[in-house]
Amino acid sequence: MQTVKRWAKVIGPLPLILALIALVGIFAAGFSYHQNITGSGIWGSFIAAFTQSILGASSWFGENYGFGIIVFTILVRFVILPLMVFQIDSMKKMQGLQAEIKVIQNKYPGKDAESRQLLMNEQQALYKEHNVRPFASMLPLLVQMPVLIALYQAIFNSHELRSGSFLWLELGKHDPYFILPVLAALFTFASSWLSTQANPEQNTMTKVMPYIFPVIIFFTALSVPSALSLYWVVGNIFQTVQTFILQNPFKMRKEREDAKRLEREIERKKRKARRGRKRR
Incomplete structure (x- = not known):
């Protein structure tokens, strides 16, 4: 719970509100499509939901699939915006510590096992002091990649989308x-x-x-x-x-x-x- 609160504080209310609005827009687009698209398995159902939402967004513009892709892409980008804000904040913190990390690396070149261990210990102590988690910035990437891959496959596998102009x-x-x-x-x-x-x-x-x-x-x-x-x-x-x-x-x-x-x-x-x- 404390981690969630800390993330929410870092991200701020505006990106979270925009992400919620975009998520509602994606669901609304899916429900507005007149046909039900199904997929096999969890991943197939995930892609089917994306396809249905894109086609639903297209129906808002008179079955213009180009506009549907544009609107849906923007909505997805807003949904993952909080993750990107968190990632950028982590990157900024890491960049602010580069000078101190260089001092530690010069102190412990890492030419032997003892030097590498001391280097790791001092870097971890520095990260802990400044409340920086180096690998936490990778989490947003791991979360958004399945979303982007599903969007890619939804466009690629949909006959309607690929047959439009x-x-x-x-x-x-x-x-x-x-x-x-x-x-x-x-x-x-x-x-x-x-x-x-x-x-x-x-x-x-x-x-x-x-x-x-x-x-x-x-x-x-x-x-x-x-x-x-x-x-x-x-x-x-x-x-x-x-x-x-x-x-x-x-x-x-x-x-x-x-x-x-x-x-x-x-x-x-x-x-x-x-x-x-x-x-x-």
């Missing part, structure tokens, strides 16, 4: 003008770049990843139906806006600079006070 697209075929793959790659880069820029400590891997993910998404989007590419584009646009709001690198960079400026000002005043005492 939207703008210039035939949802069951590739984008003939490559517009969706390009947009998916661009917004993947935008969200990844914003996320890495918010991190004050960057290594070679974190610098390279924003350029690798868009390439993977681009070539994958070329080989799947436009319905899935549309899902990626909408999801990545949402992710970009979400990252900018929750991890605004320009705001965070200014906050770090202000903190360093304040630290230097305090240190300057201390040195001035020490010099004044010496003169007396």
Whole structure:
């Protein structure tokens, strides 16, 4: 119970309210579809519920399956928003401890078993002192992955969704003008770049990843139906806006600079006070 309360405090009321509204919207979409879609087993039923909700959302727009996919993707993103807020908060705490972790790593290089054990002990003590759980940030990813995979399969397996059309697209075929793959790659880069820029400590891997993910998404989007590419584009646009709001690198960079400026000002005043005492 204490863990749940702590998570709710970290997440805040607004993301939880938005997630609840989005969840109601998903159920409403499912109930508004005139046919009942069933699946085999727990996973099949999960995918069937997703499919029915997408088709229900499409019925709100005159059986426009493109709009149905867009609306449902946004609703799902709002449902998992609290998890993303919690994950980002954990990442920020970890980033704030990077300088202290480097000091510990320099103190214990981990070249032998004793050094590695001391390194682990001091890192755990540091995490406990600052109430940071390094692996807790993985929980939101583990929870949202089945949701996103089910959404992927619901779009892929539904004949109605793949046979529909939207703008210039035939949802069951590739984008003939490559517009969706390009947009998916661009917004993947935008969200990844914003996320890495918010991190004050960057290594070679974190610098390279924003350029690798868009390439993977681009070539994958070329080989799947436009319905899935549309899902990626909408999801990545949402992710970009979400990252900018929750991890605004320009705001965070200014906050770090202000903190360093304040630290230097305090240190300057201390040195001035020490010099004044010496003169007396």
